[in-house]
Amino acid sequence: MSNEPVRGPGSPTLEDVARVAGVSRATVSRVVNGVRNVDPEIQETVRQAVAVTGYVPNNAARSLVTRRVGSVALVVSGAGEEEDEVGEDGFSTRQIFGDPFFGRVVGGIVGYLRPRGIHPVLMLADTADARSQVLAFLRQGNADGALLVSTHAEDPLPRLLTEAGQPAVLFARPARPLAISYVDCAHHDGGSLAADHLVARGCDRVATIAGPLDVPASQDRLAGFQNAMARHGRPYVPVVEGNFTLGSGVTAMERLLVEHPDLDGVFAANDLMAQGAVLVLREHGHRVPDDVAVVGFDDSSAALACRPQLTTVRQPVENMAAEMASLLLTTLDQPDRRVTSVVFEPTLVVRQSA
Amino acid sequence: MSNEPVRGPGSPTLEDVARVAGVSRATVSRVVNGVRNVDPEIQETVRQAVAVTGYVPNNAARSLVTRRVGSVALVVSGAGEEEDEVGEDGFSTRQIFGDPFFGRVVGGIVGYLRPRGIHPVLMLADTADARSQVLAFLRQGNADGALLVSTHAEDPLPRLLTEAGQPAVLFARPARPLAISYVDCAHHDGGSLAADHLVARGCDRVATIAGPLDVPASQDRLAGFQNAMARHGRPYVPVVEGNFTLGSGVTAMERLLVEHPDLDGVFAANDLMAQGAVLVLREHGHRVPDDVAVVGFDDSSAALACRPQLTTVRQPVENMAAEMASLLLTTLDQPDRRVTSVVFEPTLVVRQSA
DNA sequence: TGGGAAAGGGAGAGCGCTCTCCGTCGTGCT
DNA sequence: AGCACGACGGAGAGCGCTCTCCCTTTCCCA
Numbered sequence: 226m227s228n229e230p231v232r233g234p235g236s237p238t239l240e241d242v243a244r245v246a247g248v249s250r251a252t253v254s255r256v257v258n259g260v261r262n263v264d265p266e267i268q269e270t271v272r273q274a275v276a277v278t279g280y281v282p283n284n285a286a287r288s289l290v291t292r293r294v295g296s297v298a299l300v301v302s303g304a305g306e307e308e309d310e311v312g313e314d315g316f317s318t319r320q321i322f323g324d325p326f327f328g329r330v331v332g333g334i335v336g337y338l339r340p341r342g343i344h345p346v347l348m349l350a351d352t353a354d355a356r357s358q359v360l361a362f363l364r365q366g367n368a369d370g371a372l373l374v375s376t377h378a379e380d381p382l383p384r385l386l387t388e389a390g391q392p393a394v395l396f397a398r399p400a401r402p403l404a405i406s407y408v409d410c411a412h413h414d415g416g417s418l419a420a421d422h423l424v425a426r427g428c429d430r431v432a433t434i435a436g437p438l439d440v441p442a443s444q445d446r447l448a449g450f451q452n453a454m455a456r457h458g459r460p461y462v463p464v465v466e467g468n469f470t471l472g473s474g475v476t477a478m479e480r481l482l483v484e485h486p487d488l489d490g491v492f493a494a495n496d497l498m499a500q501g502a503v504l505v506l507r508e509h510g511h512r513v514p515d516d517v518a519v520v521g522f523d524d525s526s527a528a529l530a531c532r533p534q535l536t537t538v539r540q541p542v543e544n545m546a547a548e549m550a551s552l553l554l555t556t557l558d559q560p561d562r563r564v565t566s567v568v569f570e571p572t573l574v575v576r577q578s579a
Numbered sequence: 580m581s582n583e584p585v586r587g588p589g590s591p592t593l594e595d596v597a598r599v600a601g602v603s604r605a606t607v608s609r610v611v612n613g614v615r616n617v618d619p620e621i622q623e624t625v626r627q628a629v630a631v632t633g634y635v636p637n638n639a640a641r642s643l644v645t646r647r648v649g650s651v652a653l654v655v656s657g658a659g660e661e662e663d664e665v666g667e668d669g670f671s672t673r674q675i676f677g678d679p680f681f682g683r684v685v686g687g688i689v690g691y692l693r694p695r696g697i698h699p700v701l702m703l704a705d706t707a708d709a710r711s712q713v714l715a716f717l718r719q720g721n722a723d724g725a726l727l728v729s730t731h732a733e734d735p736l737p738r739l740l741t742e743a744g745q746p747a748v749l750f751a752r753p754a755r756p757l758a759i760s761y762v763d764c765a766h767h768d769g770g771s772l773a774a775d776h777l778v779a780r781g782c783d784r785v786a787t788i789a790g791p792l793d794v795p796a797s798q799d800r801l802a803g804f805q806n807a808m809a810r811h812g813r814p815y816v817p818v819v820e821g822n823f824t825l826g827s828g829v830t831a832m833e834r835l836l837v838e839h840p841d842l843d844g845v846f847a848a849n850d851l852m853a854q855g856a857v858l859v860l861r862e863h864g865h866r867v868p869d870d871v872a873v874v875g876f877d878d879s880s881a882a883l884a885c886r887p888q889l890t891t892v893r894q895p896v897e898n899m900a901a902e903m904a905s906l907l908l909t910t911l912d913q914p915d916r917r918v919t920s921v922v923f924e925p926t927l928v929v930r931q932s933a
Numbered sequence: 934t935g936g937g938a939a940a941g942g943g944a945g946a947g948c949g950c951t952c953t954c955c956g957t958c959g960t961g962c963t
Numbered sequence: 964a965g966c967a968c969g970a971c972g973g974a975g976a977g978c979g980c981t982c983t984c985c986c987t988t989t990c991c992c993a
Binding site: 592638645 | 979
């Protein structure tokens with residue numbers, strides 16, 4: 226084993242390490258990747274050679290032959306439309322990345338992927354153009370698969386991905402049945418939890434601010450809420466549709482207050498809208514929860530930022546996101562496994578607002 | 580040009596396209612990459628062959644020879660420490676990704692990069708382990724360079740990156756001088772803007788909630804604020820240190836209220852803390868802005884979510900983030916250019932809280 | 934009309950790695 | 964002692980692409 230520093234023009238290659246260690250390229254590869262048995266003594270020699278040369282494997286060369294790059298795409302689909310354009314490229318993305326719910330998703334995914342040495346590539350797919358960009362990206366082998374967080378129902382991307390045969394896992398069940406893995410939450414049960422809690426609290430005149438009704442999750446939360454209320458003998462519940470933003474919660478609550486000034490309970494389909502509702506209620510002089518109880522959904526950071534802090538239906542988002550990543554990696558390792566989906570149960574987190 | 584579908588075992592390669600088009604591999608490559616002159620007629624033939632075969636270039640093979648992968652790392656450095664661990668892998672990341680300020684940064688970066696077909700790889704570097712992971716990632720050629728958003732001062736990563744000769748651009752000036760490009764905001768001027776506004780409003784007993792004082796941005800905001808106040812004849816301003824979270828704003832405001840119950844103006848070094856301050860003030864029966872005026876910093880979504888909406892010093896974060904990406908791409912194209920930095924001017928956004 | 938340059942296409946050598954095959958041992962069994 | 968087999972290292976063929984040469988063709992100008 227010679228001891229000269231070994232400087233190629235660029236960074237050291239397997240060949241360099243092999244030369245220093247006095248073995249073949251194949252052996253170094255075996256040691257680096259830990260495949261097959263290699264004599265412990267030789268292993269040690271190779272490791273030292275790696276250290277001496279400062280060798281780092283070139284991932285491009287590796288994936289060229291393995292057909293795996295060791296990274297996944299994190300696709301946020303159907304974010305904002307054309308609105309909110311600023312500057313040459315448009316910053317319509319601000320909204321989605323600022324969403325505390327989305328923050329939890331990313332956190333969960335990164336938490337799972339990172340210990341495994343995998344890092345997500347952030348992509349937006351809000352236009353047809355962007356969608357084909359995502360597809361091309363995957364087909365070029367820039368990522369092994371996709372984690373897809375869709376924000377609206379008619380997103381064509383899940384279908385496109387399955388058609389292209391690209392491994393993917395969705396956050397939330399697709400609007401129409403599709404042979405694709407997904408992770409979801411039992412939104413229906415979540416709606417029930419909210420209803421049960423409001424009724425148990427003694428609320429009698431209850432309304433709800435639903436999410437966009439083309440999204441399955443919104444439908445389920447609403448249905449679960451309505452069914453449970455019906456079970457409690459209140460078959461008719463005023464409903465106003467929002468779009469999951471704080472602003473829409475404000476608007477919805479204002480409308481509810483006009484139409485039903487004697488409300489004593491509100492279930493909002495997410496925390497941001499619940500926060501908006503609370504703001505309006507307080508501005509109109511209603512105490513929360515004494516006059517009107519408010520229940521949110523998600524248990525996002527908005528629930529804590531709100532005053533009073535929100536009682537909310539908690540989705541185990543981080544766990545769901547981690548499961549999503551886990552499912553994808555499994556799919557990658559066993560390509561012919563059939564699609565699997567996992568549904569998590571929500572829980573009620575009681576704080577001050579109800 | 581034969582018309583059979585041409586099915587290799589995997590996806591079609593340059594070779595396949597060349598065969599279909601009846602030209603050489605090199606020519607197809609030239610057409611695909613748009614380099615050198617190629618006879619228009621042949622170009623057309625090749626394009627058709629590409630369409631017929633459904634050819635997509637393999638990026639691994641390409642970067643193996645070009646030494647460029649066409650992606651950059653977006654590194655969030657020094658996020659949470661060991662706190663907030665949940666599940667096997669820890670979700671300490673929740674906080675940072677939920678931060679509305681961070682959302683704007685990501686939005687700005689993605690907005691700039693996306694039209695250029697580049698997508699950021701999300702990485703966390705909150706531990707020594709994670710830092711070497713980032714370094715290895717770059718050295719393996721998984722990304723061409725790094726965009727670094729540091730949240731605390733003593734982050735060693737900027738230095739590590741320069742030492743490793745990896746192209747990188749920072750968000751915010753490094754704590755100690757370093758030969759590295761960065762983008763920043765004139766925090767000092769921002770602090771002055773806040774002071775001027777509070778004084779102009781007639782506030783006389785003003786305090787400030789500073790950010791963590793080991794961060795240059797916090798220092799500058801504070802200094803700018805204090806200097807301007809001194810200029811207005813108020814050399815002594817009560818200061819409490821926070822850490823940029825809503826909770827710390829709450830704590831800080833409570834302390835200020837105890838020590839200076841007759842306050843009539845507060846400058847918080849970011850919106851989240853300002854929001855916390857407003858919550859406390861209102862809980863204690865102070866009207867905002869009538870009794871106490873509050874000015875925040877950042878103009879994040881928290882400024883809008885807050886009631887009353889925050890008057891705040893706006894950092895053009897999206898533009899700054901875009902500039903950061905732009906600087907990095909320039910560096911990649913011209914490796915021997917010397918480091919450059921850009922500093923943006925903040926502006927005052929007057930809303931209801933002051 | 935000859936010569937030179939420019940234009941444009943093809944051949945082929947790698948980029949750095951993995952992986953299959955093959956050869957060479959050492960070992961245990963008959 | 965002979966043989967089969969397992970263990971382990973090396974050789975070499977690519978993975979799909981880019982890019983430097985080199986060769987042919989065309990065209991312009993003297």
